Amino acid sequence: MFAEGARLKALHGPSAVADLSLGQPLEATAEVRAAFARAAAQDWPGRFGYLDNLGHPATRAHVAAACGLEGIPPEAVVMTCGAAGALVLALAAFCPPGGEVLGTGPYFPEFTAYARSAGGSFVALDAHPTEPLDLEALGQALSPSTAVLLLNSPNNPSGRVLTDDHYAQLAATLAAHEATTGRTVVLVVDEVYTALHYDGARSGRPFDHWPATLLVRSYSKDLGIAGERLGYLVANPALDLDQLTQRLRQLLRAYGFVNAPSTAQLAIVELGAHQVRLDPYLERRKLLAQALQGAGIEASLPDGGLYCFFDAPGGDDVSFVTAMAEQRLLFAPGVAFGQPGKVRACFSVELETLELATSILDRTHRTR
Numbered sequence: 001m002f003a004e005g006a007r008l009k010a011l012h013g014p015s016a017v018a019d020l021s022l023g024q025p026l027e028a029t030a031e032v033r034a035a036f037a038r039a040a041a042q043d044w045p046g047r048f049g050y051l052d053n054l055g056h057p058a059t060r061a062h063v064a065a066a067c068g069l070e071g072i073p074p075e076a077v078v079m080t081c082g083a084a085g086a087l088v089l090a091l092a093a094f095c096p097p098g099g100e101v102l103g104t105g106p107y108f109p110e111f112t113a114y115a116r117s118a119g120g121s122f123v124a125l126d127a128h129p130t131e132p133l134d135l136e137a138l139g140q141a142l143s144p145s146t147a148v149l150l151l152n153s154p155n156n157p158s159g160r161v162l163t164d165d166h167y168a169q170l171a172a173t174l175a176a177h178e179a180t181t182g183r184t185v186v187l188v189v190d191e192v193y194t195a196l197h198y199d200g201a202r203s204g205r206p207f208d209h210w211p212a213t214l215l216v217r218s219y220s221k222d223l224g225i226a227g228e229r230l231g232y233l234v235a236n237p238a239l240d241l242d243q244l245t246q247r248l249r250q251l252l253r254a255y256g257f258v259n260a261p262s263t264a265q266l267a268i269v270e271l272g273a274h275q276v277r278l279d280p281y282l283e284r285r286k287l288l289a290q291a292l293q294g295a296g297i298e299a300s301l302p303d304g305g306l307y308c309f310f311d312a313p314g315g316d317d318v319s320f321v322t323a324m325a326e327q328r329l330l331f332a333p334g335v336a337f338g339q340p341g342k343v344r345a346c347f348s349v350e351l352e353t354l355e356l357a358t359s360i361l362d363r364t365h366r367t368r
């Protein structure tokens, strides 16, 4: 879709294409830019040298204090090259060659590549029609090869969140599996959209339920700095942090990351107690849902993240997405996320793009 968007924009001009197919963040605010400028201007011996693989100590301490979880020591935090870097490291640390990373539909398509890079494979349960997690199917799918359970809340693409109830039930399922097989499944929860929950929705706290848990976070989306590649891992302090961080340190080197970008790490500290403003997202979420509903497409408001995920009119996601691309309105087909028949639309775009999307939908679906 990225290539198709670029092709159509080159052909018709950028303002003639409504590209809702990608998960680009909104533009970084002036506050974020100023923090980066201050970070870039810092000047001290070794400023541009290698740093601790795990991250600047001040950044790890800042993240530990600011991550919204109590009792997290800086030693439990590892700065990474975005959430992608964190996921690759987490899977490499816990999925042995030939092991299985179990997930659930719908899922972020890159999970497959991350599992493969660890020498394992990603296996996803079918999406449950109403629940974010099919616990019964999950219990049946766990096998002695399951090394990691990889979940995502708020979910890309569905916008659903996993609550404490889900995690409590999940922990009971994992404990039963451990009791019968002697194997501990490591839970990795991708919380890239943690700063983007809406209408009082809240994801649960996996650490309260399952000790062998790692959280994956990122500044890509909520700070609008996806190109700066900064994310982090938080390990449950119940784990052996010495052993784990030593392993992650080795993997940071082996994968060639060495360390997460230094200036971005300093900028996060410069930014201080920054709060992400939700109004631009809430406004866009509402506009997109209204545009879809106006075209007779049933679209519910997501609890978090950047996407509306709706049933493809006519039932075939690829046909619908292809037909809309001919009208210069780009969506992503659900099949890419393991849920054919659905369509993902990203509302994290300029307001003019949403206006254009609305007028295209009006023109193409007005008959209802």
Ligand SMILES: Cc1ncc(COP(=O)(O)O)c(C=O)c1O
Binding pocket: 023, 081, 082, 083, 084, 085, 108, 152, 156, 190, 192, 217, 218, 219, 220, 221, 226, 230, 231
């Ligand atoms: C669910 C999910 N995980 C991970 C990522 C990767 O994020 P990052 O840019 O921080 O590597 C994305 C990006 O779209 C995502 O949607």
